[in-house]
Amino acid sequence: MYWDVKTVRALPDYQLFLEFENGRTGTFDVKPYLHMGVFRELQDTHYFNQVSIILGAVTWPHEQDIAPETLLAELKPATRSA
Numbered sequence: 353m354y355w356d357v358k359t360v361r362a363l364p365d366y367q368l369f370l371e372f373e374n375g376r377t378g379t380f381d382v383k384p385y386l387h388m389g390v391f392r393e394l395q396d397t398h399y400f401n402q403v404s405i406i407l408g409a410v411t412w413p414h415e416q417d418i419a420p421e422t423l424l425a426e427l428k429p430a431t432r433s434a
Contacts, residue, residue: 355420356408362401366394368410369430370423378427380410380418390416 359371366382382400385391393414394400402413411417 355424357405357410357420357423360403360405360410362403366400368403368423370410370427372420372424373408376424376427377430379430380423380426381428382418385418390414 354372354374356373357370358373359369361369363369363379366386368380368382369377370380371377382391382394386395394412394416399412404411406417408420409417410420410423
């Protein structure tokens with residue numbers, strides 16, 4: 353679908369660079385989620401950097417995921433350095 357994540361890249365300070373199937377790009381700040389339930393594991397930067405995409409959603413190896421709709425709702429425009 354148009355909101356599926358096409359590209360994800362971990363950035364410093366718990367940020368993600370995202371590109372969606374519809375062409376939108378930007379960054380998503382994961383910090384507000386780091387103290388919530390299963391997302392606590394993402395505080396380990398080595399683990400955080402293992403981010404990938406499964407079925408259009410941003411995921412990590414132990415099945416934490418963030419839905420594309422959430423990512424789009426909180427997406428910040430990409431800067432040239434991202």
